[in-house]
Amino acid sequence: MCVTYLSAHKASGGSTAVAEDETQDEARRLLADPATHGGGKVEVVETHANVIFLGPELAFKMKKAVRYPYLDYGTPERRRRFCEAEVEINRRTAPEIYIDAVPLTRERGGALALDGAGEPVEWVVRMKRFDDGKLxxxxxxxxxxxxxxxxxxxxxxxxxxxxxxxxxxxxxxxxxxxxxxxxxxxxxxxxxxxxxxxxxxxxxxxxxxxxxxxxxxxxxxxxxxxxxxxxxxxxxxxxxxxxxxxxxxxxxxxxxxxxxxxxxxxxxxxxxxxxxxxxxxxxxxxxxxxxxxxxxxxxxxxxxxxxxxxxxxxxxxxxxxxxxxxxxxxxxxxxxxxxxxxxMLEPDHPRAVAIGGASGTGKSTAAAMLAPTLGEAAGAVHLRSDVIRKRLKGRRPEEKLGESAYSSAVSRRVFHTLAEEARTVIEAGRPVVVDAVFGHARNIDPLSAALAVEGVSLEGFWLDADPAILRERVGGRRDDASDADERVLAKQLGNLERPAGWRLIDASGSPEDTVALIRAALNEDNSGAPQGRSRL
CATH class of the missing domain: 3.90.1200.10 (Aminoglycoside phosphotransferase (APH), C-terminal lobe)
Incomplete structure (x- = not known):
């Protein structure tokens, strides 16, 4: 890739014309000088298009006078414009870092100064220094x-x-x-x-x-x-x-x-x-x-x-x-x-795995651990009924909902949405893992029907554990999308049925143990023949 350092000269009054590469060399010396940073140590980081000078409190980023096929910093005016654009664009997400674009000026005696009274000959982005260890x-x-x-x-x-x-x-x-x-x-x-x-x-x-x-x-x-x-x-x-x-x-x-x-x-x-x-x-x-x-x-x-x-x-x-x-x-x-x-472009096979069970069985944890292991690229899509419910109500996953959000009408909408989103993922040719309580046929039927349209069968797993274990887990939840508490769990126990054809999984052990049992069953059931039809 060809890189051009420019040497266009610019004279001002009686001063000597200074080539842009020479001006940038001067700028490097000024910005690397500890005196510019209050006497502290200065680190210099160089990329193909920029030089960054890291002082104790501030950082200055200078754009090199270079042209690439995709980038043109070839003139001081372009560098000024791009410095200002960089500040404006990045203050959308990092106003704490980006301060302003400042000129390097040619002073009366010919010296270069940071934001002086003379004519601007170069521009830099001024930023607040942060701890590189936090990148x-x-x-x-x-x-x-x-x-x-x-x-x-x-x-x-x-x-x-x-x-x-x-x-x-x-x-x-x-x-x-x-x-x-x-x-x-x-x-x-x-x-x-x-x-x-x-x-x-x-x-x-x-x-x-x-x-x-x-x-x-x-x-x-x-x-x-x-x-x-x-x-x-x-x-x-x-x-x-x-x-x-x-x-x-x-x-x-x-x-x-x-x-x-x-x-x-x-x-x-x-x-x-x-x-x-x-x-x-x-x-x-x-x-x-x-x-x-x-x-x-x-x-x-x-x-x-x-x-x-x-x-x-x-x-x-x-x-x-x-x-x-x-x-x-x-x-x-x-x-x-x-x-x-x-x-990333290896062919993938659509597959639908469902994980159900009472609150506290670890459905969502198991699904989240299983999803990366299924499929190519970044793994399977994970659909969680708790999160869908929050989204439909305009809430973030960890925000709590009132009892009205758990009415029969809302729940029907949740499971209908889950079914349609699972079908969308399968239709795109990607694997999907869904988790919900799934204790009644009315919650499973929409999902099975949606997948059947795509020629994919639902592989279901029912997690179970001793009620005492479930109560302990539910009581210890923090910062989770599930709103279920011990009162909700008590209503579930004895009122849920394992769907016909779903594998029973002992979830009384660690999450790793639960996922290992599910994976073993999936490997046992997997004949190697892809399901469904892949299309965008």
């Missing part, structure tokens, strides 16, 4: 990426997407085809030095097939408001914990084509990053939390394509970052991304 990629490397952090990050992303402006008029299918073509061209540019031609050929074939089969859905989603002005670069290193809350920063400012995208394509970068780090359980948790908040299950059929495109981008950008043909570490990482891009 989510650092937490992931240390094994500290907890379920709570994943859940909160998913909520932050969902809320941000909901508040983002829609972008009408984009041809989402053409946009994805352009991304795919760019990926393939860049991968081929590296040639046999990094990637095998046959792997690139296979990725090209699978990607074109996925775009063609998803063309109608891509356009429907664009017409329906799914394309919004979002983040565009949403991976773990661009999320940081501030006061314990995941905060998104460093969104793309230089090309609307990279940030005016389907919200699920935005989310897919984070999911892909987790999968690349062998954190499939966390990826599944983030995905299901996000989907459960909005019920956007039609879009899951596009996730394999989106995940593959994100991995393909990482494959060629990682290869480009190699220090030379002998950089085996970068070459190996680039190959791992290409392998992931191919794996």
């Amino acid at each position: 989510l990629d650092r937490l992931a490397r240390r094994g500290e990426l907890t379920d709570r952090i994943c859940r909160d990050a998913s909520d932050v992303i969902f809320d941000f997407h909901q508040q983002s402006e829609t972008r009408a008029g984009r041809d989402a299918a053409a946009d994805m085809a352009a991304v795919a073509d760019g990926n393939i061209a860049e991968l081929r540019r590296h040639g046999e030095a990094v990637f095998e031609d046959r792997a690139i050929d296979l990725l090209e074939e699978r990607t074109r097939q996925a775009i063609e089969s998803g063309r109608s859905l891509l356009r429907q989603r664009a017409a329906g408001g799914a394309v919004r002005h979002v983040h565009g670069d949403l991976h773990l290193r661009n999320i940081v914990l501030l006061d314990g809350r995941p905060t998104l920063f460093d969104a793309i400012e230089f090309d609307p084509g990279l940030s005016d995208i389907d919200v699920l394509y935005d989310l897919a970068f984070l999911l892909m990053d987790l999968l690349h780090r062998d954190l499939k359980r966390e990826a599944n948790l983030v995905m299901n939390r996000y989907l459960a908040r909005g019920g956007d299950y039609r879009g899951v059929g596009l996730l394999p394509l989106y995940l593959s495109l994100r991995a393909g981008i990482r494959a060629h950008t990682t290869a480009s970052a190699a220090k030379g043909p002998g950089d085996r570490e970068k070459a190996g990482e680039a190959q791992a991304y290409l392998d992931l891009a191919l794996a």
Whole structure:
């Protein structure tokens, strides 16, 4: 990839003309000087397009005078405009970090100053310094990426997407085809030095097939408001914990084509990053939390394509970052991304698993643990009746509902919605795990009927445990989507029936024990023949 450092000169009055690369060298010295930061130590971090100067309290980000095919920081005026845009765009999610865009000025004596009285010759973004150890990629490397952090990050992303402006008029299918073509061209540019031609050929074939089969859905989603002005670069290193809350920063400012995208394509970068780090359980948790908040299950059929495109981008950008043909570490990482891009487009088989039982049997825990192990890409979709009920009432999963939300009429709506969403997932060719009490035929019949339309049979498991164990578990619940208490449990006991044909599972042990029993039964029942018909 060709990078051009510019040398256009600009004279002012009697001062000596200074080339832009020389001005930027001066700017580097000024911003790296401890005196600029009150005397503290300064760390310098450099990327292909930016230089960041990290002081004790503040950070300054300078855009290099470079041009890439996808990015043009070639003039001071463009850099000023993009610095201002970066602040404006990122203050949507991180006002605590982004302060302003400030000029570097040429003073009377010829020296460069930060926000001085002279003529602006360069611009930088001024930010508040944060603890790098709280970046989510650092937490992931240390094994500290907890379920709570994943859940909160998913909520932050969902809320941000909901508040983002829609972008009408984009041809989402053409946009994805352009991304795919760019990926393939860049991968081929590296040639046999990094990637095998046959792997690139296979990725090209699978990607074109996925775009063609998803063309109608891509356009429907664009017409329906799914394309919004979002983040565009949403991976773990661009999320940081501030006061314990995941905060998104460093969104793309230089090309609307990279940030005016389907919200699920935005989310897919984070999911892909987790999968690349062998954190499939966390990826599944983030995905299901996000989907459960909005019920956007039609879009899951596009996730394999989106995940593959994100991995393909990482494959060629990682290869480009190699220090030379002998950089085996970068070459190996680039190959791992290409392998992931191919794996995301492996054919999947629709499968529907239901987990029922009284409150406290661990249905939702078992379903959440089972979902990442079923299917390709980020695993199975997990549908939970408790969460659907909250969504239908306009509440977050952990918010409590009054008794009126548990009327027969509301419950019928909940189970009808669960059935339709399960069918939508199966119709998209993805596996699904559903959990609910399921103690009566009226709650199961809509689900079985919806799946039958897609040619898929429901694989049911009924969890059971001693009532004393159930009471202890229900009494110890905190921060959970279920509103059931010991009074509700008492009404359930003796009033629920195991559905005909469902396997009885002893749930008196640990969640791991329960899931192991379910998986053993699933493996025993699995004949290897795929069910249903896969289509977008």
